[in-house]
Amino acid sequence: xxxxxxxxxxxxxxxxxxxxxxxxxxxxxxxxxxxxxxxxxxxxxxxxxxxxxxxxxxxxxxxxxxxxxxxxxxxxxxxxxxxxxxxxxxxxxxxxxxxxxxxxxx
Amino acid sequence: xxxxxxxxxxxxxxxxxxxxxxxxxxxxxxxxxxxxxxxxxxxxxxxxxxxxxxxxxxxxxxxxxxxxxxxxxxxxxxxxxxxxxxxxxxxxxxxxxxxxxxxxxx
DNA sequence: GATATATGCAACTATATGGTTGCGTGTCAA
DNA sequence: TTGACACGCAACCATATAGTTGCATATATC
Numbered sequence: 234x235x236x237x238x239x240x241x242x243x244x245x246x247x248x249x250x251x252x253x254x255x256x257x258x259x260x261x262x263x264x265x266x267x268x269x270x271x272x273x274x275x276x277x278x279x280x281x282x283x284x285x286x287x288x289x290x291x292x293x294x295x296x297x298x299x300x301x302x303x304x305x306x307x308x309x310x311x312x313x314x315x316x317x318x319x320x321x322x323x324x325x326x327x328x329x330x331x332x333x334x335x336x337x338x339x
Numbered sequence: 340x341x342x343x344x345x346x347x348x349x350x351x352x353x354x355x356x357x358x359x360x361x362x363x364x365x366x367x368x369x370x371x372x373x374x375x376x377x378x379x380x381x382x383x384x385x386x387x388x389x390x391x392x393x394x395x396x397x398x399x400x401x402x403x404x405x406x407x408x409x410x411x412x413x414x415x416x417x418x419x420x421x422x423x424x425x426x427x428x429x430x431x432x433x434x435x436x437x438x439x440x441x442x443x444x445x
Numbered sequence: 446g447a448t449a450t451a452t453g454c455a456a457c458t459a460t461a462t463g464g465t466t467g468c469g470t471g472t473c474a475a
Numbered sequence: 476t477t478g479a480c481a482c483g484c485a486a487c488c489a490t491a492t493a494g495t496t497g498c499a500t501a502t503a504t505c
Binding site: 236237240241243244246249 | 342343346347349350352355418421
């Protein structure tokens, strides 16, 4: 899998919003996804293409409409392979890491 | 917390590599982190600043050196709040989502 | 067939981003 | 105190990115 494509795709707030919308209701058309957004349809198309390249969504043409489906697999793969290694029993204790570091100076 | 800063910080492969290095050995200096990289020290400094702004690392001056410490909290927060919602019992069954969609046409 | 609807494609623009070079500042050690 | 070392700051450059506008194409509907 291409980690980089997924991370880069997730880096944009508009694209995360589109994934959120698909999470709320899967299988929406391009027109559906554009509604209410302060963006042209073409901008949304580009974002969806980036998400599709990263394999975060899959599409299906149905007549003149294009349906979009979320694919949770890449996100979960990253969660397992990348985020898992940062877990640890002392995680909660580290939440004030910076504070502690700053306090060590005296 | 600022989701956007974290996602954008993680979007760059060089920055993920720096986090990997700190994961291998925490508390490295800027010089340590530069070694072996095809990048100038200033480029690395910029990457580290972005990681620090996203609260993914914390730093501490020690004499003329600057020590860098990884902070796993933001990554785990994102994992819990953002990635968790894409989990589901039918996750494995969806891994061939696109294939199935393409097969539905006939 | 004519028309409206849903999407696709391409060129263009502005700004963000990743990187560089050059020089300045603070700290350690002889 | 002189020089080496570790790092900071600022200007600059090239490319990537997010967005636009304009037009083309394909599919419904009448």
